[in-house]
Amino acid sequence: MPRVFLLAGCLLVFLWSGAGQVGAQQHLQGKRSFQEEMAALRGEKAGPDDSGDVYHGGGLSAYYTAPDKLFPGKGRYGQLFQFLPMVRWYDPDHYYNNPAFRPVSNVPGQYTGHECIVCHTVENPQVVAQWRRSRHGRPGEGKEAVGCEKCHGTDHERLLMPSYNTCGECHPQQLIGHRDGDRGSHAHAYHLDLVEDGCYVEKPAEEVSACLTCHAIAENRCDGCHTRHEFSVKEARRPTSCGVCHSGPEQYEYEMYMQSYHGMIYQGEAHEWDFSQPLANKNYKAPTCAYCHMQQGEHNVRRASPAYTFMGTSLVDRGAPRYKEIREWWVKTCQGCHSSRFARDQLEAMDEAVKLSFTKYREAMAIVVDLLNEGLLDPMPQDLAPDWRGHHTFSLLPDGHARKYNVSEIERLTYELLVDITDAIYKAKAHGAVYSPIYGYWEWAQDRWLIKIKAEASRLRRFSDIEKRLGITHEAYGFWSHGEYTDMLLGWRRK
Amino acid sequence: MPRVFLLAGCLLVFLWSGAGQVGAQQHLQGKRSFQEEMAALRGEKAGPDDSGDVYHGGGLSAYYTAPDKLFPGKGRYGQLFQFLPMVRWYDPDHYYNNPAFRPVSNVPGQYTGHECIVCHTVENPQVVAQWRRSRHGRPGEGKEAVGCEKCHGTDHERLLMPSYNTCGECHPQQLIGHRDGDRGSHAHAYHLDLVEDGCYVEKPAEEVSACLTCHAIAENRCDGCHTRHEFSVKEARRPTSCGVCHSGPEQYEYEMYMQSYHGMIYQGEAHEWDFSQPLANKNYKAPTCAYCHMQQGEHNVRRASPAYTFMGTSLVDRGAPRYKEIREWWVKTCQGCHSSRFARDQLEAMDEAVKLSFTKYREAMAIVVDLLNEGLLDPMPQDLAPDWRGHHTFSLLPDGHARKYNVSEIERLTYELLVDITDAIYKAKAHGAVYSPIYGYWEWAQDRWLIKIKAEASRLRRFSDIEKRLGITHEAYGFWSHGEYTDMLLGWRRK
C-alpha cells in the first residue's frame, strides 16, 4: 500500500510497496526492487547501467552490469579473482606476452627500427619524439640505436610488451638490484603482496585492477620510474617519480618529504639543479628520495631498512644494538650535510616517537578487544559478510586479515589508528616532516582517533547496559552483512 | 538561580540563570543571552562584533552584526538573496557597469593610454608593468597598443570594468567557444547554476559572495584564466590556471592530475617546457589540463564530455555505443603518446570503476531511505529548519534540494558519499590519478563512508527499538531547527 508522508510545507509521496521493508538488498519476487522504487519516485524507468542513459540523482534507478571481459587470476589464489584487461599493461609477461592472451593487431608484417618510426611518427608522435631524446635513440658515436623491435619484437600482429626481464638484458646490474630486495621491496609489490597473499582478492575485479597500477608496475616493469619511451635517468631521479605511488594514506612518503626542510628546499630550488648529475653530495643542495634510498644507483631500496615492518605497522626499535651497522650507514648518509651528533639526535627522536606512538594503539586495542571478548561489538564478526576465505574473524587479531571494509565502525577506527596514522609517525620523523608528526595528522590524529574509539566504545556499552536492563537481545541489523555492493565480496561469491 | 559546579581540583562557577535552559537560541526577554552568560564567565562585557574589541576564547561574548551594505540579487530568485560589494568585480556587467551601481571615483577627467600610465605607474606599478609585458602593450610593429581606455573607458569618475563581452570584441572566436558550452560549461557556472537555480540562495550573503569567486569569474570574465593585466596565453595554458577553481572537494581535478604520471612529470619538468608554444603534441612531454580539454585553443571545454552528469554525480556509461564518437576522440587524444589499445583499456577501466562505485551509493541509500520511510531519521526533515523554499524535504531525493547543511548526520554522510567521494572516482580514473581511486580518498573512502552510514543507521535503530519498548516518543531536540546561525538561513527569513 502506498504510504503518504506529509512534511511541513511540502508534499512528498513515497510510492512504497511495504514501507521500511524494501531495501536495495531485497530484490524479492513480487516486490519492487530499490531501483524500481527510486525510478518511480523520479517518474523514470529503471535500467541497466551500461545503457548510456544518464541516471541523475546518484544513479539510484540503475542496475549494475558486470564487465564483459575479465582476465583470469594466476598464482595460489588465481581461481578466486579476475582482472580487467588493463592488467596486461602491468603484468605483461603473464597477460600480454603469454600466447594465451597475446592481443592481435590488424596490421600485418615484420618491421624494425626506422620502418616502425615511419608510421608511428604519425600514429603516436610523442612516442617517437621521446625515443629520439633517449639514450636508446641517441646512442652516441659508433654505437647502434636500440630500436623498437628490441622490446616489442618484429611481428606487428603479435607484438610484445617489455617487462623488467627485457630491460635487464642490457641493464643487468639494475635488474639484480631490483630483484634482490626482501619482502617489502619493489620486487615483491605484486606477486607476494597481491597474488600469493590473497589480501586483495576479496573485492571485485573493477577495484582490484586499480591496485595493480602501483603494485604491478613496481614489480614487473621498469617504466614505473623511467617512463617510456625516454627512460630518462634524469626523470627517475626526481621525487616525483617516487611520488606517483608513494603518496596518500598508508604511504605518505612523498608528502612527508615535501613538508620537510629537505622537501621545501627541493620545491623552491630544484629547477636550478641538474638531475642529469649522479646522486652525489656535491650535486644536490638537499637530498631527494633516491639520493638516500638509491645511493650510487642501488636499485634494491630495501638495503636501507633495518627490518621489515609492513609499512611501519610493526613495532621495532631501529636504534637497538643489533641494527648498529645500518644506523651508522644512515648517520653517514646524513653527514654529507649534518654533523653526526645532529643525525644521531634526530634518529633517536624518531625511535622514541615510534615507541611512544604504539602506546596509543595498545590503549585503543585493549578497549576494543574487551568489547570483542564481551560480545559488544556492533556488529560482531559473525554478523558481517564472510571474509575472502569464508571466515568470520576480527580483522586486527592474528587470525584475521586486516581490512578496511566489511568491518564495524570501531574496528575500522582502530585499523586507521594503526595503518593510516601510527605508521605515519615513523615516516614523518624519518623524512623530517616538521609539522606532520604533531599537527592534524599523526600525533594529534592519534589523540583524535583515541577519542573516537573511546566515544564509540562508550556508546556500545551504554546501549548494552540499557538493553540488558530491558531484556533486549540486540542483533546486528541485516544491512551489515548484505547490500548491493557487499553481496559482491568474495566471501559471498564463494558460498 | 546560579548553579555551582564543583569539579575535582578546580572551582568553576557558572553564573547561569536557569541551567540547561539557556542556549544561544534563546534570547528571551528577562533571560540573559548566551553572550551575556559567556561574558560573565570571562568577567568581561558582551558587545557587538564590529566594535574592534578582541573577543578571546572563540568570540563567545560577541553579538553578530550584519554587513552595512549589500547588493541586491538578480534573476529568478533575485528578491531572495544579496551579495557583498565584491560581487561587482565578478559580475561587472550587472554590478559595476550598470549605472544603478557604477562606483564613482573622486578623480575627474577624461584619460587615454599614456595619460593613464603616468599616474598608475606610481599608483599601481605592477598593473602597468604587466600591461607592458602583454600583447596589448607590445602589439608588434605597425600595430597600435590596446590602451587602458579600451576596457575601462575614458571617464575616470565612472570607469568601466570589462566582462567577456569586452574581450570578445577583439577575440570573437574565443568568445564563441566560451559561450557555446551546454550546462556544465564555464558559460553557465554563474547564471544557470547560481542565479537561476536557487541552490546557493539559502545562505547569508557573506558566504554566497565567496561562491562567486569561482562561479562568476568562470562565466563573466576572461581574467579568471588570463589574469590581468598581462592576459598571458602562456600563463593560461598552465594547470595552475585551472587549479584555482578546480581543486578541493567536489572538483579535485587539479589534485587528480597532479597525482597522475602526467602531473608528476609536469611537476618535475615543466619548468623546462615553453608554454608560449601551442598545445600540440610535439611541444609538451606530458599533457596538461588545456592540452586535452582545450585542444587547438577550443574555449568550449564541454566539447570533450559525452554527457552532463552534475560533476559526476549522475551515473552514465561513457563507453556505451551512443558515445562512440566522443570516445574515439579521446582515444585519438591519448594516441599522441599511447597506443589506442592502451587508451581503450584505461578508459574501459574508468567506465567499470564508475559503474561499480554507484553500487555503494545505492547500498547506502537503501538503508537511509528505509530510515526515512520509517520515521527514524534524527532529525526527520520536518524537524530541521525549512529549506530556501520554505519546504521540509529530504535533500537527496528528487523532491529535495541537495545540500550540505541543515541536514541530519546520516543525510550529510550520504551526501558526502555521493558528491564528495563517488563522483571523485570518475575524476580520478579519468585523470590517471594512480593511488587516488584506491586509497584514503574514493574507493576506500566509499568503504569508509558505507561503514559510517551503517554505524549511524544501527544507532538510530537501537535507540528506536529501546524507546519503543519504553513507550518513549523521541522528538528531535530544538537545536536542530534553531540556533544563532541556523536562524539566518533563508528558510526562516522568508517566514
Next chain:
Amino acid sequence: MPRVFLLAGCLLVFLWSGAGQVGAQQHLQGKRSFQEEMAALRGEKAGPDDSGDVYHGGGLSAYYTAPDKLFPGKGRYGQLFQFLPMVRWYDPDHYYNNPAFRPVSNVPGQYTGHECIVCHTVENPQVVAQWRRSRHGRPGEGKEAVGCEKCHGTDHERLLMPSYNTCGECHPQQLIGHRDGDRGSHAHAYHLDLVEDGCYVEKPAEEVSACLTCHAIAENRCDGCHTRHEFSVKEARRPTSCGVCHSGPEQYEYEMYMQSYHGMIYQGEAHEWDFSQPLANKNYKAPTCAYCHMQQGEHNVRRASPAYTFMGTSLVDRGAPRYKEIREWWVKTCQGCHSSRFARDQLEAMDEAVKLSFTKYREAMAIVVDLLNEGLLDPMPQDLAPDWRGHHTFSLLPDGHARKYNVSEIERLTYELLVDITDAIYKAKAHGAVYSPIYGYWEWAQDRWLIKIKAEASRLRRFSDIEKRLGITHEAYGFWSHGEYTDMLLGWRRK
C-alpha cells in the same frame, strides 16, 4: 578461565584470564597484562619495545620503555617537563652552549677558518660547499670571509652552536626586527608559548620535543628560514621557507597562499623569477609571504597585524575604525597590483566572513555548554585524566586550557570547529584562497562540524532520557581516565 569463541568458519581461541576485565590499563598482580594476552594469541613472547625485536600486528605484545636520556625543562614550569636531546639544536643558548650541557667532541685542538675546512670537506662536504656559496664564504673584494670559528668557536672539544644572538652581532637590524614582535610573533614562539605558558607540558617528552622543531627554531635561531650554511636571502624569500612551519591544521597559511591566484601564479611561474632581487613590486609578478609580511626586509612580521588573536581563534573586526592605519597599510600593499577599491572590497569580505563564522561556533557552544551544565557530557571533565595542573576542567571555557586530547568526543569536535576550522576562514580570506573558504575545508567544514556536534548532542540526550526513565545512573567508563598512554600524561604523573 580461558574462554572460547566459536565464530562461524573459524576457531579463535582467546586465552583470556577473565574475559572483559583485562585491559591494557590493568597490569594487576596475578593477572596477565594486555601484552601477555596478546603475545599468547600470537604464540610469541611479550618483551620490551627497545629490544630490536620486531613486534608485528601493531606491537601489541611490547612494553613501552622510556628514553634513556632527557634534558630537564627550564622556565616557570621547568620542573614539570623534559626534552629529548634534540632540544639542544633548537634552543642552543640554553642546552648546547650552556656549560652544564655542552656536548664534548673527541677531536681535541683549536681550529679556525681553512683549518676547519680541511677536515670538513671530507667529513660534511655540503656544509663546506654551502658556506662557499654563501656571502660568508664569498665576502667580496677587500672583505674577510666569516669563518667557522665566528659561530662555533675555536675549541673543537667544546664547540658552540649559534643562536639569533650570534647572527645579531653582524646583523643588528634583522635581530631587532625579529625580537621586536609582540606575542604572536616569531620571537615568542618558544619561550612565551611553550616554556612560560604550560600548554605543551602535559605530554611526554617524546612528543613535546617534536613541537620544538618549529616553536624553538622560530624564536631561537635564524636558520629556520636562512638554512645553514648558505644562509641565503634568496632561499629565505621563497614561500617554501615559511611553509615548513606555516602549513597544516591550525596554520594552513602555506596551503591557503598556494591555492590563491597569487600562489597559483607563483607555482606556475616562480622558476622564472629572480629571488635575489629585493621584495619590491617591480621584481615579482605575484606577491609571496615575505613580499607582504616582511616588506623592505622587516623582520617583525607582527607589524602587519591589527590585533593578536591566538591564530585567529579570537574574534575581532579588523575593519573597525580603530584599525584604520593598519588597514590602509594593507590597502597600500595591495595597490601595487590592484585598485584600492578592489582591495577594500576584498578586505571587507574577509571581515564579514570572519564575523559570520563565529556565529556557528557560538551556536555549537550553546549546545555543548548546556550539556556540560546538565552533567550530560560523556565523559564529564571529572571523569577524564586531570590536566597538567591536576585540575578537571572543560577545556574550552575560560577556566580550562584548550587541548586536543583527554577530552570527550563533543569537546574535541567543538575545539576543532574553533581552532582547526573557524580560524581558517580568516586565513583563507586573508590569503585569497578561492575555494577554501567554501568547500570542504572551512565554510562547509563548519556546517559539517555543526551537524556532527548536534548529532553527538542528540545521542547524549537520548541516552540520558532513556537512562532516566530506567533509573540508570550512567558513569563514564574507566577507559576515559586510564590507559597505557593516558597514564603518562602529566596530570597523573604529578599525583
